[in-house]
Amino acid sequence: MIKPNRHYAELKDSYLFYNISGKTKAYLEENPGAHLYRLGIGDVSLPLCREVISALHSAVDDQASAATFHGYMPECGADFLREAVRRHYACRGVTLAADEVFVSSGASDELGDILDLFSSDNSVLIMEPAYPAYVDANVIAGHRLIHLPSGRENGFLPLPSPELDADLIYICSPNNPTGAAFDRTGLSKWVEFANSRGAVIIFDAAYEAFIESEEIPHSIFEIDGARTCAIEICSLSKTAGFTGTRCGYTVIPKELVRDGMEFNAMWVRNRTTKTNGVSYIIQKGAAAVFTEEGQRQIAENIAVYKRNARCLTEALDKCGIWYCGGKNAPYIWLQCPQGMGSWEFFDYLLREAQIVGTPGEGFGACGEGYFRFSTFGDVKDTEEAARRLTELFGPQGTGR
Secondary structure: OOOOOOHHOOOOOOHHHHHHHHHHHHHHHHHHOOOEEEOOOOOOOOOOOOOHHHHHHHHHOOOOOOOOOOOOOOOOHHHHHHHHHHHHHHOOOOOOOOOHEEOOOOHHHHHHHHHHHOOOEEEEEEOOOOOOHHHHHHHHHHOEEEEEEOHHHHHOOOOOOOOOOOOOOEEEOOOOOOOOOOOHHHHHHHHHHHHHHHHHHHHEEOHHHHHHOOOOOOOHOOOHHHHHHHHEEEEEEEHHHHOOOOOEEEOOOOOOEEEEEEEEEHHHHHHHOOOOOOHHHOOOOOOHHHOOOHHHHHHHHHHHHHHHHHHHHHHHHOOOOOOEEEEOOEEEEEHHHHOOOOHHHHHHHHHHHHHEEEHHHHHHHHHHOOEEEOOOOOHHHHHHHHHHHHHHHOOOOOOO
């Protein structure tokens, strides 16, 4: 009899988005015609920029002619896109070889697939609150999980301590859900820690395009020593609106070696075994992101989401509500006012202000009592949501 992967039975049911959907549906059934102000959305609301659209159309036309038609693409990525990413890093002072860049169908896929490189005997450190897929992917892979809680006392940016011992370390900076981001000093401590133990950092840089401060690295490879201990996973989903288009890239330095095995070479073998590459059309659209005009246009879209963030944080400031994130990240992580729990606050906002956010409890136990707002929503809706928050919890607000 075939033996299934029993680790699937160890997965905890995730009720977060199921419950959000159920509660909002019930509210709309009871209040037909009501408009909801959705600040929980993880998807972008602005379309792809013109430079990307033009490149996609051109690539489609290429497929209509035998002279320019492209079939299977290189499994690790087209040379033109790998080189574009290499140049992009060079502009930030990070030296990469083009064959250290691997094109993917997005960070979510890669965060799970990358675990093929590591034995099931490994232990994995996950800082919480955390993107739920980190936990689930490692449960499926049979890894032993070490949960490192964080909180308001450390700005949701925990640092390594001598008693910690892990083989894999997940770092998301800027972070989802908290919006907190490690500065160079903090990230350097994690790099030193990983190198001292022979551990490997999985660095999720999906939100690096939102960084404003010069003290916060866009890439872990801005930190000395990272090339011997880190893999960086990036996405164009939030950077350039590719949530429905799907493209990202992973950086694996050739110096990353453990037990005589080179992870870069291993990943080449993995990709050439398990994939047929990302489509030509999508890769041409992605390459347009890294042109001078593409960078200018995506910056315009990101500026809209940053204005949304300022609108919300200004409202929270007026209300005296503690939060982190929002400035260098598209997420705002706030402490639920008046001692409310995460789901209690969700129900209150929905009922009293028609605002939908994300309860922090869904990102781990230490997220209880906190709440996430996304800045990817409609501008007018965000402005109205901010006004309603101020009306509820500002100096003249009624509160609960």
